[in-house]
Amino acid sequence: MIKKLWDKVVNREVITYLIFGVLTTFVNWIIYFTMVRSHYDYRIANAAAWAGSVLFAYITNKLIVFQSHNMGPEQMFKEFVSFVSCRVLSGVMEMVFIIVMVSWLHMGENISKILVSVLVVIANYVFSKLFVFKKN
Secondary structure, three states, rough: OOOHHHHHHHHHHHHHHHHHHHHHHHHHHHHHHHHHOOOOHHHHHHHHHHHHHHHHHHHHHHHHHOOOOOHHHHHHHHHHHHHHHHHHHHHHHHHHHHHHHHHHHHOOOOHHHHHHHHHHHHHHHHHHHHHHHOOO
16 A cells, blocks of 8 residues: 555656756756845845746756647647746745745745745645646
8 A cells, every 4th residue: 555655656757846846946046046146135036046947947847747748839838828827826935935034034045045945846846737737
């Protein structure tokens, strides 16, 4: 029974999502930390990091993770709009959490960014699985 549950939970899709989720997070962090070290405000750096990582994530999630090979313009547009809409939702969640942690709870910017990133990766998988790249 445990093996069946394990096999259902840990599959190619979950493993590739975790790999590309980590890579997407690294893209986000590289942009964020580079901008913060260049003396940009952490909120501007976070918004730019979000935009860059969303584009990277869309391409890798579509082609590799969820293997959505619908390349018709209408289907791609629909997926892209759904994907970006879900990422806007998780991006707002990320921005709210990081502002609360840094400005209200007085946590460090870097540790706040790392902690919030874990929540965002989980939320984005659920959104992508249920709303964007759902199988018909």
